[in-house]
Amino acid sequence: MSGAGRTTVACLDLAGTTVADGGIVETAFAEAIASLGIVSGTGAHKRAMARVADGRGRSKIEIFRTLFAEDEARAQAANLSFERSYDQLVDRRGLAPVPGAETALQRLADAGIKVCLLTGFSRRTLGRVLDTLGWWNLADMALCPEDGGRGRPWPDLILSAALRLGIDDVRDIAVCGDTENDILAGRRSGASIVAGVLTGAHDAPRLTAAGATHILPSITDFPPLVLPQNPTPPPKPLTTTTP
Template sequence: MNEAEPITVACLDLAGTTVADGDTVESAFAEAIATLGIVSGTAAYDRALTRFRDSRGGSKIAIFRALFDEPRAQAANLAFERSYDQLVDRHGLKPVPGADEALRRIRGAGVRVCLLTGFGRSTQARILDALDWWDRVDLTLCPADVPRGRPWPDLVLTAALRLGVDDVRHIAVCGDTANDMVTGRRSGASIVAGVLTGAHDHDRLLDAGATHILPSVASLPDLILPTTDTPTPHHPG
């Protein structure tokens, strides 16, 4: 339970936080760079994969821009989205256990939910279609909606503006990567919760500024929602 500041908006990440990722994102990345001739077993592949893992949670197009010139970055990003869509078609998508109920509880308590992602808009929409989650959220944002993606605070601050937040301390951010944690801290959110169902481990999330570490997003409602009032025990005298 958050006693310091009432939470009115929860900004939650997608892959690895609310959506079970497995190795789908990394597989799609590997397939995308292979279209540009960077294949497993080469030094270039190892460097690219290290950059990708270190940048998890950030904008996918920004990762490709860090590796390639603009035309090849755009080509790689299109290949990534195509590969990801095919993997989704082949294997399906599932929410992280407890994520669906967490979204229900959070919105049921009057807290607005924004789903953030480093994916492009079409991939984000595909995920929400697959999970039938459009009625679970109040807002969705992707890198195309902001000047800068994660780890900059723009996604969270844009959510604050669009959802009419009175004070950034009334925001909770939840994600599975160091970039998610840095974004949350830079935005001024009072709760920046790291979950252990995705890319980065306990220490990496804590080092990046997590205020709380949770086993999964299923624990988020208990952290950010007020508990039911219970009578205070009376002690005579």
């Protein structure tokens, strides 16, 4: 466990970690790129989607800035197209939690661990996800890059959660995500536990290479990792002996 004590804050990624989007994010990226003239079936499209895959977990606008060589107007247009496509795909396909995710989040909350959901989505898209799933009251906080300076792989969102939730030591943070960038952010934040899950974008070797402290099949395996297995029993009441 944490070098400073038990875990008091869990920072959990959304898409691919707690939310199973059925490929909606990838499809929305492909449609956004096509709207800017990078057509499916071309070498340019293949290269762009490979860079998207590498960038999963990062701020979506930052991924588009990388794709369009810092052409801000094109990047903003692509980001707007991504958000529209994502909304339409959610309308058609819906969203669902990763199996067991809601129970996992509730277990953490019941144990007194504060839960922060993190994402590379914009504030608007984050709100759409929480609305669709009815998750506004399932976590203590939900943060996107607009809330914490730089997005992942920088540690800003995790450190913002630490500040807002009032923890004393970053070693009391546990992080869980499905991408290399989630893991890098967790390690840079100083969190003691930085777990990678295999329900999303990146595989075990990539998560391990990024510095994951644990590789888990899914978010359902996260609470047993951070919750005390043998909690100290409460002290027995003092008794007096009558002579």
